[in-house]
Amino acid sequence: MNQQIAFLGTGLMGAPMVRRLLGAGFPVRVWNRDSAKAQALVADGAELADTPAQAVDGAGVVFTMLSDGHAVEDVLFTHGTAAHLTAGTVVVDTSSIAPDQARDHATRLASRGIAHVDCPVSGGVAGADAGTLALMAGGAPDVIDRLAPVLAPLGRVTHVGPSGAGQVCKLANQQIVAITIAAVAEAMVLVQAGGADRAKFRQAIRGGFAESRILELHGGRMVARDFTPGGPARLHLKDLDSVAVLAQAQGLTLPQTNAVHQAFADFVANGGGDADHSALLLHLEGMNPRT
Numbered sequence: 001m002n003q004q005i006a007f008l009g010t011g012l013m014g015a016p017m018v019r020r021l022l023g024a025g026f027p028v029r030v031w032n033r034d035s036a037k038a039q040a041l042v043a044d045g046a047e048l049a050d051t052p053a054q055a056v057d058g059a060g061v062v063f064t065m066l067s068d069g070h071a072v073e074d075v076l077f078t079h080g081t082a083a084h085l086t087a088g089t090v091v092v093d094t095s096s097i098a099p100d101q102a103r104d105h106a107t108r109l110a111s112r113g114i115a116h117v118d119c120p121v122s123g124g125v126a127g128a129d130a131g132t133l134a135l136m137a138g139g140a141p142d143v144i145d146r147l148a149p150v151l152a153p154l155g156r157v158t159h160v161g162p163s164g165a166g167q168v169c170k171l172a173n174q175q176i177v178a179i180t181i182a183a184v185a186e187a188m189v190l191v192q193a194g195g196a197d198r199a200k201f202r203q204a205i206r207g208g209f210a211e212s213r214i215l216e217l218h219g220g221r222m223v224a225r226d227f228t229p230g231g232p233a234r235l236h237l238k239d240l241d242s243v244a245v246l247a248q249a250q251g252l253t254l255p256q257t258n259a260v261h262q263a264f265a266d267f268v269a270n271g272g273g274d275a276d277h278s279a280l281l282l283h284l285e286g287m288n289p290r291t
Helices: 016-025 037-041 052-056 069-078 099-110 124-130 142-151 165-193 198-205 213-224 235-251 255-272 277-287
Strands: 005-008 028-031 061-064 090-093 115-118 135-137 157-159
Touching: 005 016, 005 052, 005 235, 016 124, 016 213, 028 052, 061 069, 069 099, 090 099, 090 142, 099 165, 115 142, 115 165, 115 198, 124 135, 135 142, 135 165, 142 157, 157 165, 165 198, 165 235, 165 255, 165 277, 198 213, 213 277, 235 255, 235 277, 255 277
Parallel strands: 005 028, 005 061, 061 090, 090 115, 135 157
Antiparallel strands: 115 135
Protein backbone atom coordinates (compact mmCIF):
# COMPACT_ATOMS: atom_id res chain seq x y z
CA MET A 1 0.00 0.00 0.00
CA ASN A 2 1.18 3.52 -0.87
CA GLN A 3 2.32 4.96 2.49
CA GLN A 4 1.61 8.63 1.64
CA ILE A 5 -1.21 9.87 3.87
CA ALA A 6 -3.53 12.83 3.37
CA PHE A 7 -5.39 14.09 6.42
CA LEU A 8 -8.39 16.38 5.89
CA GLY A 9 -9.56 18.09 9.08
CA THR A 10 -6.96 18.92 11.71
CA GLY A 11 -9.06 20.28 14.57
CA LEU A 12 -9.29 19.06 18.16
CA MET A 13 -9.13 15.38 17.20
CA GLY A 14 -7.42 15.52 13.83
CA ALA A 15 -4.29 17.36 14.96
CA PRO A 16 -3.18 14.82 17.61
CA MET A 17 -4.02 11.96 15.24
CA VAL A 18 -1.72 13.53 12.63
CA ARG A 19 1.03 13.80 15.22
CA ARG A 20 0.66 10.12 16.04
CA LEU A 21 1.00 9.21 12.35
CA LEU A 22 4.02 11.46 11.93
CA GLY A 23 5.60 9.99 15.04
CA ALA A 24 5.21 6.51 13.52
CA GLY A 25 7.16 7.64 10.45
CA PHE A 26 4.36 8.14 7.94
CA PRO A 27 4.53 11.09 5.52
CA VAL A 28 1.38 13.16 6.07
CA ARG A 29 -0.01 16.01 3.98
CA VAL A 30 -2.61 18.07 5.84
CA TRP A 31 -5.50 20.39 5.01
CA ASN A 32 -8.02 22.24 7.17
CA ARG A 33 -10.64 24.91 6.43
CA ASP A 34 -8.90 27.11 8.98
CA SER A 35 -5.43 26.83 7.47
CA ALA A 36 -3.77 28.01 10.70
CA LYS A 37 -4.73 24.71 12.35
CA ALA A 38 -3.02 22.76 9.58
CA GLN A 39 -0.05 25.14 9.48
CA ALA A 40 0.61 24.40 13.16
CA LEU A 41 1.44 20.79 12.21
CA VAL A 42 4.23 21.73 9.82
CA ALA A 43 6.63 22.04 12.75
CA ASP A 44 5.85 18.40 13.57
CA GLY A 45 6.80 17.31 10.06
CA ALA A 46 3.53 17.55 8.16
CA GLU A 47 3.33 18.94 4.63
CA LEU A 48 0.75 21.71 4.24
CA ALA A 49 -1.75 21.66 1.37
CA ASP A 50 -3.75 24.68 0.24
CA THR A 51 -6.74 22.63 -0.94
CA PRO A 52 -8.19 19.18 -0.24
CA ALA A 53 -7.42 18.18 -3.84
CA GLN A 54 -3.77 19.13 -3.37
CA ALA A 55 -3.66 17.17 -0.11
CA VAL A 56 -4.90 13.91 -1.67
CA ASP A 57 -2.71 14.10 -4.78
CA GLY A 58 -0.70 10.86 -4.86
CA ALA A 59 -1.95 9.68 -1.45
CA GLY A 60 -2.56 6.01 -0.79
CA VAL A 61 -4.65 6.63 2.35
CA VAL A 62 -6.91 9.63 2.91
CA PHE A 63 -8.23 10.34 6.39
CA THR A 64 -11.18 12.64 6.99
CA MET A 65 -11.96 14.01 10.46
CA LEU A 66 -14.69 16.57 9.90
CA SER A 67 -17.61 17.92 11.90
CA ASP A 68 -20.49 16.02 10.29
CA GLY A 69 -21.72 14.19 7.21
CA HIS A 70 -22.46 17.39 5.32
CA ALA A 71 -18.88 18.56 5.81
CA VAL A 72 -17.55 15.22 4.54
CA GLU A 73 -19.88 15.38 1.54
CA ASP A 74 -18.78 18.93 0.81
CA VAL A 75 -15.06 18.22 0.98
CA LEU A 76 -15.10 14.91 -0.90
CA PHE A 77 -17.71 15.52 -3.55
CA THR A 78 -18.98 19.11 -3.79
CA HIS A 79 -15.43 20.44 -4.06
CA GLY A 80 -14.39 17.59 -6.35
CA THR A 81 -11.71 16.08 -4.13
CA ALA A 82 -12.84 12.55 -5.01
CA ALA A 83 -12.01 13.22 -8.65
CA HIS A 84 -8.36 13.64 -7.66
CA LEU A 85 -8.13 10.24 -5.98
CA THR A 86 -6.50 7.41 -7.89
CA ALA A 87 -7.84 3.86 -8.09
CA GLY A 88 -6.63 1.80 -5.16
CA THR A 89 -6.67 4.69 -2.69
CA VAL A 90 -8.47 4.06 0.60
CA VAL A 91 -10.59 6.77 2.24
CA VAL A 92 -10.81 6.33 6.01
CA ASP A 93 -13.57 8.52 7.41
CA THR A 94 -12.98 8.94 11.13
CA SER A 95 -15.70 11.59 11.39
CA SER A 96 -18.93 10.80 13.22
CA ILE A 97 -21.68 10.86 10.59
CA ALA A 98 -24.98 9.10 9.92
CA PRO A 99 -24.68 5.45 8.77
CA ASP A 100 -26.67 6.06 5.59
CA GLN A 101 -24.32 8.90 4.66
CA ALA A 102 -21.32 6.61 5.16
CA ARG A 103 -22.87 3.94 2.94
CA ASP A 104 -23.66 6.54 0.26
CA HIS A 105 -20.07 7.81 0.30
CA ALA A 106 -18.75 4.26 0.04
CA THR A 107 -20.94 3.52 -2.98
CA ARG A 108 -19.96 6.71 -4.79
CA LEU A 109 -16.26 6.17 -4.15
CA ALA A 110 -16.45 2.50 -5.18
CA SER A 111 -17.67 3.62 -8.62
CA ARG A 112 -14.29 5.34 -8.98
CA GLY A 113 -12.31 2.33 -7.75
CA ILE A 114 -11.75 3.91 -4.34
CA ALA A 115 -12.19 1.85 -1.18
CA HIS A 116 -13.96 3.41 1.79
CA VAL A 117 -13.87 2.56 5.49
CA ASP A 118 -16.14 4.32 7.97
CA CYS A 119 -13.97 4.36 11.07
CA PRO A 120 -15.26 6.71 13.77
CA VAL A 121 -13.28 6.87 16.97
CA SER A 122 -13.88 7.11 20.70
CA GLY A 123 -11.51 8.26 23.40
CA GLY A 124 -11.53 12.01 22.96
CA VAL A 125 -8.54 14.30 22.69
CA ALA A 126 -6.76 12.44 25.49
CA GLY A 127 -7.05 9.18 23.58
CA ALA A 128 -5.92 10.82 20.35
CA ASP A 129 -2.86 12.26 22.10
CA ALA A 130 -1.97 8.92 23.69
CA GLY A 131 -2.74 6.74 20.67
CA THR A 132 -5.36 4.79 22.62
CA LEU A 133 -8.45 5.54 20.57
CA ALA A 134 -11.09 2.88 20.00
CA LEU A 135 -11.56 2.69 16.22
CA MET A 136 -14.81 1.12 14.95
CA ALA A 137 -14.27 0.09 11.33
CA GLY A 138 -17.01 -0.69 8.84
CA GLY A 139 -16.13 -1.97 5.39
CA ALA A 140 -14.39 -4.80 3.56
CA PRO A 141 -12.30 -7.00 5.87
CA ASP A 142 -9.35 -7.21 3.47
CA VAL A 143 -9.16 -3.43 3.18
CA ILE A 144 -9.22 -3.01 6.95
CA ASP A 145 -6.52 -5.68 7.31
CA ARG A 146 -4.31 -3.75 4.87
CA LEU A 147 -4.83 -0.58 6.91
CA ALA A 148 -3.66 -2.18 10.16
CA PRO A 149 -0.14 -0.67 10.14
CA VAL A 150 -1.54 2.80 9.44
CA LEU A 151 -4.23 2.60 12.12
CA ALA A 152 -1.99 1.04 14.78
CA PRO A 153 -0.42 4.35 15.94
CA LEU A 154 -3.91 5.75 16.59
CA GLY A 155 -5.25 3.01 18.84
CA ARG A 156 -7.13 -0.28 18.75
CA VAL A 157 -9.15 -1.06 15.62
CA THR A 158 -12.06 -3.50 15.52
CA HIS A 159 -13.81 -4.54 12.32
CA VAL A 160 -17.47 -4.29 13.33
CA GLY A 161 -19.22 -5.15 10.07
CA PRO A 162 -19.97 -3.93 6.55
CA SER A 163 -20.10 -0.35 5.32
CA GLY A 164 -21.98 1.87 7.77
CA ALA A 165 -21.50 -0.49 10.72
CA GLY A 166 -18.71 1.65 12.15
CA GLN A 167 -21.06 4.61 12.35
CA VAL A 168 -23.82 2.52 13.92
CA CYS A 169 -21.39 1.44 16.64
CA LYS A 170 -20.24 5.02 17.16
CA LEU A 171 -23.84 6.11 17.66
CA ALA A 172 -24.29 3.34 20.24
CA ASN A 173 -21.09 4.53 21.91
CA GLN A 174 -22.48 8.06 22.02
CA GLN A 175 -25.67 6.79 23.63
CA ILE A 176 -23.66 5.22 26.44
CA VAL A 177 -21.44 8.26 26.88
CA ALA A 178 -24.38 10.70 26.97
CA ILE A 179 -26.41 8.63 29.40
CA THR A 180 -23.39 8.10 31.65
CA ILE A 181 -22.49 11.80 31.62
CA ALA A 182 -26.07 12.55 32.65
CA ALA A 183 -25.95 9.91 35.40
CA VAL A 184 -22.69 11.27 36.84
CA ALA A 185 -23.99 14.85 36.61
CA GLU A 186 -27.25 13.96 38.37
CA ALA A 187 -25.27 12.22 41.10
CA MET A 188 -23.15 15.35 41.54
CA VAL A 189 -26.30 17.44 41.95
CA LEU A 190 -27.70 14.97 44.51
CA VAL A 191 -24.43 14.87 46.47
CA GLN A 192 -24.23 18.66 46.60
CA ALA A 193 -27.85 18.98 47.72
CA GLY A 194 -27.34 16.34 50.40
CA GLY A 195 -24.40 18.16 51.94
CA ALA A 196 -21.54 15.88 50.85
CA ASP A 197 -18.37 16.95 49.03
CA ARG A 198 -18.42 16.25 45.30
CA ALA A 199 -14.68 15.64 45.02
CA LYS A 200 -14.69 13.27 48.00
CA PHE A 201 -17.77 11.48 46.61
CA ARG A 202 -15.99 10.85 43.32
CA GLN A 203 -12.88 9.68 45.17
CA ALA A 204 -14.93 7.34 47.35
CA ILE A 205 -16.66 5.48 44.52
CA ARG A 206 -13.63 5.15 42.23
CA GLY A 207 -12.89 1.46 41.69
CA GLY A 208 -16.41 0.38 42.67
CA PHE A 209 -19.24 -0.69 40.37
CA ALA A 210 -19.79 2.93 39.28
CA GLU A 211 -16.23 3.26 37.95
CA SER A 212 -15.94 4.36 34.32
CA ARG A 213 -13.86 6.57 32.07
CA ILE A 214 -16.71 9.07 32.30
CA LEU A 215 -16.44 9.18 36.09
CA GLU A 216 -12.66 9.43 35.83
CA LEU A 217 -12.38 12.14 33.18
CA HIS A 218 -15.71 13.95 33.02
CA GLY A 219 -16.41 13.53 36.71
CA GLY A 220 -13.08 15.26 37.26
CA ARG A 221 -14.12 18.05 34.91
CA MET A 222 -17.35 18.48 36.86
CA VAL A 223 -15.52 18.72 40.17
CA ALA A 224 -13.00 21.21 38.74
CA ARG A 225 -15.75 22.97 36.73
CA ASP A 226 -13.44 22.94 33.72
CA PHE A 227 -15.64 22.66 30.66
CA THR A 228 -13.08 23.58 28.00
CA PRO A 229 -14.35 21.57 25.03
CA GLY A 230 -12.77 18.25 24.25
CA GLY A 231 -16.10 17.07 22.85
CA PRO A 232 -18.45 20.04 22.29
CA ALA A 233 -22.05 19.48 23.40
CA ARG A 234 -23.39 20.56 20.00
CA LEU A 235 -21.52 17.71 18.28
CA HIS A 236 -22.78 15.20 20.82
CA LEU A 237 -26.29 16.48 20.15
CA LYS A 238 -25.67 15.93 16.42
CA ASP A 239 -24.89 12.28 17.15
CA LEU A 240 -27.94 11.91 19.39
CA ASP A 241 -30.06 13.35 16.57
CA SER A 242 -28.70 10.57 14.34
CA VAL A 243 -29.45 7.98 17.03
CA ALA A 244 -33.06 9.19 17.10
CA VAL A 245 -33.38 8.89 13.31
CA LEU A 246 -31.94 5.37 13.30
CA ALA A 247 -34.10 4.28 16.25
CA GLN A 248 -37.23 5.60 14.56
CA ALA A 249 -36.36 3.83 11.31
CA GLN A 250 -35.97 0.56 13.22
CA GLY A 251 -39.11 1.06 15.31
CA LEU A 252 -37.18 1.16 18.57
CA THR A 253 -38.24 2.67 21.91
CA LEU A 254 -35.20 3.95 23.83
CA PRO A 255 -36.47 5.88 26.87
CA GLN A 256 -33.11 6.66 28.49
CA THR A 257 -31.67 7.86 25.19
CA ASN A 258 -34.74 9.97 24.50
CA ALA A 259 -34.47 11.68 27.88
CA VAL A 260 -30.77 12.53 27.56
CA HIS A 261 -31.31 13.60 23.93
CA GLN A 262 -33.84 16.17 25.12
CA ALA A 263 -31.51 17.33 27.90
CA PHE A 264 -28.69 17.94 25.42
CA ALA A 265 -31.08 19.67 23.02
CA ASP A 266 -32.22 22.03 25.77
CA PHE A 267 -28.65 22.68 26.93
CA VAL A 268 -27.46 23.53 23.41
CA ALA A 269 -30.55 25.66 22.72
CA ASN A 270 -29.75 27.68 25.85
CA GLY A 271 -26.23 28.49 24.70
CA GLY A 272 -24.20 25.50 25.86
CA GLY A 273 -23.28 24.14 22.45
CA ASP A 274 -19.60 25.05 22.53
CA ALA A 275 -18.97 23.81 26.06
CA ASP A 276 -17.68 20.31 26.68
CA HIS A 277 -20.42 17.68 26.82
CA SER A 278 -19.62 17.15 30.51
CA ALA A 279 -21.04 20.64 31.03
CA LEU A 280 -24.47 19.02 30.92
CA LEU A 281 -23.98 19.39 34.68
CA LEU A 282 -24.70 23.11 34.26
CA HIS A 283 -28.04 22.32 32.64
CA LEU A 284 -29.00 20.08 35.57
CA GLU A 285 -27.85 22.67 38.09
CA GLY A 286 -30.06 25.20 36.31
CA MET A 287 -33.00 22.86 36.81
CA ASN A 288 -32.13 22.64 40.52
CA PRO A 289 -31.11 26.17 41.47
CA ARG A 290 -30.91 25.46 45.23
CA THR A 291 -27.85 23.22 44.58
